[in-house]
Amino acid sequence: MRCQLCGEVAVISMPQHRLKLCEEHFPAWVERRVARTIESFRMFSPDDRLLVAVSGGKDSLALWEILLRLGYQADGVYIHLGIDHEGYSDRSQSYAEAYAETHPEATLHVVNVRERYGRSVPELALEGGRKTCSRCGMIKRYLMNRMAREGDYAAIVTGHNLDDEAAQLLQNNLYWLRGYLQRQAPVLPQTHPGLARKAKPLCLVAERESAAYTLVRGIEYIQQECPHSVGATSIFHKHILNDLERRSPGTKLQFYQGFIRAREDGFLAGTDETPPLEECAQCGQPTSANALCAFCRMLETEEP
Amino acid sequence: MDNNHEATLKYHEQEWQIKSGMTIRHAIEKVGLDPQSVLAIRGKKLINHQTLIEPEDEILLVNVVSGG
Numbered sequence: 001m002r003c004q005l006c007g008e009v010a011v012i013s014m015p016q017h018r019l020k021l022c023e024e025h026f027p028a029w030v031e032r033r034v035a036r037t038i039e040s041f042r043m044f045s046p047d048d049r050l051l052v053a054v055s056g057g058k059d060s061l062a063l064w065e066i067l068l069r070l071g072y073q074a075d076g077v078y079i080h081l082g083i084d085h086e087g088y089s090d091r092s093q094s095y096a097e098a099y100a101e102t103h104p105e106a107t108l109h110v111v112n113v114r115e116r117y118g119r120s121v122p123e124l125a126l127e128g129g130r131k132t133c134s135r136c137g138m139i140k141r142y143l144m145n146r147m148a149r150e151g152d153y154a155a156i157v158t159g160h161n162l163d164d165e166a167a168q169l170l171q172n173n174l175y176w177l178r179g180y181l182q183r184q185a186p187v188l189p190q191t192h193p194g195l196a197r198k199a200k201p202l203c204l205v206a207e208r209e210s211a212a213y214t215l216v217r218g219i220e221y222i223q224q225e226c227p228h229s230v231g232a233t234s235i236f237h238k239h240i241l242n243d244l245e246r247r248s249p250g251t252k253l254q255f256y257q258g259f260i261r262a263r264e265d266g267f268l269a270g271t272d273e274t275p276p277l278e279e280c281a282q283c284g285q286p287t288s289a290n291a292l293c294a295f296c297r298m299l300e301t302e303e304p
Numbered sequence: 305m306d307n308n309h310e311a312t313l314k315y316h317e318q319e320w321q322i323k324s325g326m327t328i329r330h331a332i333e334k335v336g337l338d339p340q341s342v343l344a345i346r347g348k349k350l351i352n353h354q355t356l357i358e359p360e361d362e363i364l365l366v367n368v369v370s371g372g
Binding site for chain 1: 338340341343345349350351352353354355366367368369370371
């Protein structure tokens, strides 16, 4: 199998693009694709300071690498969740730090939930009788927004890839989660002075392309899965979509891009269920709740 | 059987001895994995799924499907 651009041995075949590329042309293709995605969705401008949500995994490190190669001012934030199973959080942090050490032009901020708030994310979830993944999502969104605000970053960028987005879209459609459908977008604008813009520059890059990119660029990342994601519905949905993709290459891309176009054409008009945002009485972060935001309520009701 | 014609396929904690001469894709399917869900590495280099497996190759399969 040969690269269609130079005839060298190809490292990857992408049937959905009818494209086979070598180790030189493939990463350059991914970087161009991300650059075009940023531009076409007007995610941010070249002068914006960006905060990359870094997990130590393939997608966030690929994204950080791509943004730096494209010339963006992109710092990272790693949130240590306190997941101790097989040293998961410590190991993830070490991958994020190892990457940052080789890129002195960027800064990695580390927020340790247990050190800052006295309990780990799994402990906070257990105390509140909530599912760990749901609690984890809320805590990460809160801390990332706070970090973006305090550091005066223009946008938070996350490594959500095409497979993540297609699986989320499948889930949102299966249960007609109108509010989630309304908020599922490549870029979420700043709707409140205290709420940072959020963007997903890898939303048109398939998960296997993102993994291949890190491997070809020689980026070390944590391959261990979060122990709490074992049996996750999102993984099940990804396998279903991969079955469809095998039978009909391009299905995931058409599913997601079709949704985005329909969304832009007003398909979801009138379904916005987002209530107006106020400032949390305790921390000042935006919240749709009265008085305290979900994060401050969690800390107040779940004292150690 | 002459073991020199075999290659090793590794995925997480699992390991299989497979015949050389088949493609990576065929080997992945033969051990019951989904070719869409893994990438193949040989000697720290990414290789495509149409690559023919050589005798004594050590091929590492990397999962690409993450949860969360």
